[in-house]
Amino acid sequence: MINGISINYYLLLSAVLFIIGAVGVMARRNSIIIFMCIELMLNAVNLLLVAFSTLHGDASGQVFVFFIMAVAAAEVAVGLAILSMIYRNVKSIDTDLLSNLKN
Amino acid sequence: MKGLLIISGLGVLAMLAEIFRFKKLLLPIVLLGIVAAYAFNFMEWNNGFVISYFNNMIAFDKMGIAFSGIIIATAFFWFILANDYFEDETNVVDHFALVLFALVGALMLTSFKNMTTLFLGVEIMSIPLYVLAASQKKDLKSNEAGFKYLIMGSFASAFLLFGIALIYGSTGSFDIMEIRQHISAHTAELPTFFYVGVVMMLVAMCFKVSAAPFHFWAPDVYQGSPTLITALMSTIVKTAAFAAFMRLFMIGFAGVSELWTGILAVIIAISLVVANFSAAMQSNVKRMLAYSSISHAGFMLMVILANIRSNISVDAILYYSLAYSIGSIAAFGIVYNVTKGGDESFDAFNGLAKRNPGMALCMTVAMLSLAGIPVTSGFFAKYFVFTAMIGTSYKWLLILAVLTSAVGAYYYLKVIIAMYFKPQQNTEPVIVERSQVMVITLTSAIVIAIGVVPGIVAEMFRF
Numbered sequence: 001m002i003n004g005i006s007i008n009y010y011l012l013l014s015a016v017l018f019i020i021g022a023v024g025v026m027a028r029r030n031s032i033i034i035f036m037c038i039e040l041m042l043n044a045v046n047l048l049l050v051a052f053s054t055l056h057g058d059a060s061g062q063v064f065v066f067f068i069m070a071v072a073a074a075e076v077a078v079g080l081a082i083l084s085m086i087y088r089n090v091k092s093i094d095t096d097l098l099s100n101l102k103n
Numbered sequence: 104m105k106g107l108l109i110i111s112g113l114g115v116l117a118m119l120a121e122i123f124r125f126k127k128l129l130l131p132i133v134l135l136g137i138v139a140a141y142a143f144n145f146m147e148w149n150n151g152f153v154i155s156y157f158n159n160m161i162a163f164d165k166m167g168i169a170f171s172g173i174i175i176a177t178a179f180f181w182f183i184l185a186n187d188y189f190e191d192e193t194n195v196v197d198h199f200a201l202v203l204f205a206l207v208g209a210l211m212l213t214s215f216k217n218m219t220t221l222f223l224g225v226e227i228m229s230i231p232l233y234v235l236a237a238s239q240k241k242d243l244k245s246n247e248a249g250f251k252y253l254i255m256g257s258f259a260s261a262f263l264l265f266g267i268a269l270i271y272g273s274t275g276s277f278d279i280m281e282i283r284q285h286i287s288a289h290t291a292e293l294p295t296f297f298y299v300g301v302v303m304m305l306v307a308m309c310f311k312v313s314a315a316p317f318h319f320w321a322p323d324v325y326q327g328s329p330t331l332i333t334a335l336m337s338t339i340v341k342t343a344a345f346a347a348f349m350r351l352f353m354i355g356f357a358g359v360s361e362l363w364t365g366i367l368a369v370i371i372a373i374s375l376v377v378a379n380f381s382a383a384m385q386s387n388v389k390r391m392l393a394y395s396s397i398s399h400a401g402f403m404l405m406v407i408l409a410n411i412r413s414n415i416s417v418d419a420i421l422y423y424s425l426a427y428s429i430g431s432i433a434a435f436g437i438v439y440n441v442t443k444g445g446d447e448s449f450d451a452f453n454g455l456a457k458r459n460p461g462m463a464l465c466m467t468v469a470m471l472s473l474a475g476i477p478v479t480s481g482f483f484a485k486y487f488v489f490t491a492m493i494g495t496s497y498k499w500l501l502i503l504a505v506l507t508s509a510v511g512a513y514y515y516l517k518v519i520i521a522m523y524f525k526p527q528q529n530t531e532p533v534i535v536e537r538s539q540v541m542v543i544t545l546t547s548a549i550v551i552a553i554g555v556v557p558g559i560v561a562e563m564f565r566f
Contacts, residue, residue: 007272011296018265025258034254041261045268052272061271064219068264071226075260078230079253082237086246098247101323 002054010051017044031083031093035076042072104156104163105147106140106171107210113137114203120196129199134182141175144168159278160217167214169421169564170346174209177338177428178202181331184436184542188331198238201231202335209343213350218267218277221347225263225311228343229256232336236328248327255320259310262303269300279355286358293359301356305363308351311344314400315374322381325393330442333389334435337396338428345403345424353411360411367408368497374401379507383514387447388438391514392431395473398511399427402488405504409491418564419487425560426472426480426553433546434469437462440535452518454527462535463522465547472550474515475508480550483557 001007017040024037046065053061083093090097113136120129148168155162163171181202188198208228215221233256237249271277273294274285286293306317313321325333356363374397382394406420440462441451456463472481485508492501535543553560 011272014265014268018261021261022258025254031250038254038257038261041258042264045261045264048265048268049271052268055272056275058275060277061268064222064267064271064277067219067223071223071230071260074230075226075233075253075257078233079250079257082233082246082249082253085237085240086243086250089241089243089246095250098250100244100247101251101327 002051007051007055010048014044014048014051017041017047029095031086031095034095035079035083039072039076042068104154104161105143106175107161107207109136109140109143110175110203110210111207114200114207117196117199117203120199121194126195129196130182130186133199133203134179137175137179137182141172141179144171144175148172155216159280160220161211161214162216163214166350167346170213170342170424171210173421173425173428174206174213174339174342177342177432178206180429180432180542180546181335181338183538184334184432184439185331186538187536188329198235201235205229205231205235205335206339209339212343212347215347215350216279218271218279221351222260222264222267224343224347225260228340229260232256232332232340235332235335236324238332239329244327245329246327248324251320251327252324255310255324259307259317262310263307266300266302266304266307269296269303273297273300279350282355283358286356290358298359298362301359301363302366304351305366308344308348309370312341312348312400312404313397314370314404315377315397316370318374318378318397318400321397322385322390322393325396326387326389326447330389330435330439333392334432334439337392337435338431341396341400342424342428345400345420348404349407349420352407357411364408364411367404368500371401371404371408372500372503374398374404375503375507379510379514383510385514386449388442388449388451388518389447391449392434392438395511395514396431398507399423399473402485402504403427405488405500406491408497408500409488409495418561419484419491421564422480422487422553422557422561423484426484426550429546429553430469430472430479430481430550433465433543433550434473436539436543436546437466437469440533440539443533449517449521450525450528452521453525454529455522455533457527458530458532459535461540462533462543465543466522467519468547468550470515470518472554474512476512478551478554480554480557483554487557487561 021037021041025034028034046068049061049065087093113133117129120126147163153162153164205228208224211220211224215224233249233253236252237246239245274282276282310317378394378397382391385391403420403423468479472479475481475485489501
């Protein structure tokens, strides 16, 4: 229990956010939205870690969240750089155009 | 640990090379640094005691040191091979730094003790590779490879993290040993979401080692990336991901092995079948090698399965990683030179035996080794895996592995047939740099050497 709310609700909320993100990555065709969906998945994890950290009264879960935030920022920086490079070549960020690799 | 620090230092040094103008000296410095890292690694192996660093975040035990040794040795060969890749590029120093930082991540993965270092190792290794995969800016294929690698890589990382969060929630710790102790002490009272967490981490790690059915990114990424970066991915990255897989599941989750061994057996079976049959249908050599690496992933996972069931020593997987990495370096070195003209199909190899007999011979050795034909190290690598599997209840998997190996021989032999029996359209010999000839010859010789005396190498890794 955290502030009278059972941990199961936190778990459920994070799971729902995570699934929305995962479905978004697979279903959407716009690269920017795919990045947003990945961020959503990572933030679902952050929420869960903070909830568990409070539940256990242990700070290491919250420290882990900082690592995730830093790494997510680095990942998005690289991702947007690659995306702007693709945009320069094809003038679009639609992932359907990226299907040149086949046998 | 000293090896890890030296390579991190080299990465920082590489970034300074542009400012202080010692670009020309960078390759010799990096090679010297890697030799030094290997020497320190070797000394730590002989020391015999394990020191843990940063509150038990990382500790180089025998298994970690052995995997680090394989990774550092492969990196040494890779840097000599990549000599002219670095010369062509305008921003050489960035590429050096990125490869070195990826290497740091790989070394962290071999020896993590905590979920934090596992996650950071995966990311430190992957993020430079996303950039390297997309490093040919004007080439849309390279862009696409980088983009796909990034999306699939961060998708897998998100699964890994959700798994870590669930396991932290149920055990209250990120430390591998504490998780192991918690599992053995409270087996009955573990909540359901703990098992979900273990399965999610299994899926994420299968993404990272590119085992089917989570392999779909691998052929595209391997094909689109610059060939030498593909070589890096299929040797160093693969070995590091396996080291992490082994440590996580054989140490951390050994107590719940009934849960994941069944799933792992199915994953291995799918990997072997899908990879070998798809590889047989490819006409692009790099795609073929990508599928071949998926099937090798299946073989390496078999050792983990055998080990957890019957406590066989891990030297089989070390021998396999070494044989596979060295053989792949030789194969990719030749593929890089042969496909320089842009043609990446099997036809590029037509008549290579007449044009470059030496290269053709080395390619034959590498292909035979990957196929697992006797006298080469690949044969004994598979032999050790099969002997490890015999003692387990997964005999059906063993039979499947032998059958799919036979399919595997077909597509490796296709390259050899093209080189020796197909007529050549082009009589010009491929020009290969002297340093590359040296690496390719040396790695092919090692493939034969550790195949002739497999006992010595396997004994070397015993601890």
